[in-house]
Amino acid sequence: MSVTSPTPEPTPEDISQGLAALERHLADVAPSATPATSSAAADDGATRRVRRLRAEVAEAHLLADLQGDDAPLLVDTKRVRRRRKAAQEAARLHVLGQDPAMRAWQAARMRRVLVTCAMVSLTLALAWSTAGVQRFAADGAEPGSPAWLFAWLVEPFMSMALLVVVGARAYLGSRGAALTDRTLVRIEWLFLGLTLGMNAWPYLPGVAESFSVSRLVLHLLGPVVAVAVVTALPIILAAFTRLDHGTAGTPLTGPSYRANVPTQHPRPRGDGPDLTDLTARARRLIAAGELPADPGADKIRRALRCGMDTARAVRDSLSTDPA
Structure with missing residues (x-):
């Protein structure tokens, strides 16, 4: 069995040489100083005020470089986009409003509105005169008596007969077939004259116990409005039938059909091509x-x-x- 010799105890010189070799090895393998360390080293000795001013100057240089770029100015804001959208919509609605079909649709809608308003106004005017006609028809009968109750029916059945004539003329007029028969016109004026006379009679001077102009005008208001509506409605509808919704030389509405049309083709009207x-x-x-x-x-x-x-x-x- 071999016997190991004892390890010699290191001397102070050996320890110094080992430490020096270790320091050289660590210096060779250690990484270089990082930029942050260098920056921190560069800031050594700088006060807080100096560091803050240095950061402010660096920020100002960056902002000055970015302000020269106009790209943010080219981007539309929400308000600009809303205005552009509204302008495009208005332009398209204007173009659509010039279309013959759209103009015909607008005229038809307006005609319906006017006819509806006229008929409602006529109905209300005749209903307004019901009380005056009832007083005339009751002729002093006791309230609640049969004569007094039946007097309320005089104006309604006259109004319904009048609305039949006016409604027929209004409908046919809106379809381009104005109904101007003199018999119907006389029937209209007969009903309106009866309504006007029965409303005005109890309040005329010499008939009323105490004459009052305001009371007479108030009871004449319904019949006068009815006369105005019946007179104006056919004129308005006749004007609508004469509308030309197309461009010049291009009417939208088709011509009326006629029976027994000659077989020879008609020559186009105007100075256009044949x-x-x-x-x-x-x-x-x-x-x-x-x-x-x-x-x-x-x-x-x-x-x-x-x-x-x-x-x-x-x-x-x-x-x-x-x-």
């Missing part, structure tokens, strides 16, 4: 594929920008004389 030229243009559009081989009158009207009468004539010419 039927031969329009038919030739339609054939060129068919050859170019802009119109179908057998186009309808409405498609021809829109393609040639002509009236419906002329479009039907061109359609018939294409079918009878194909080229």
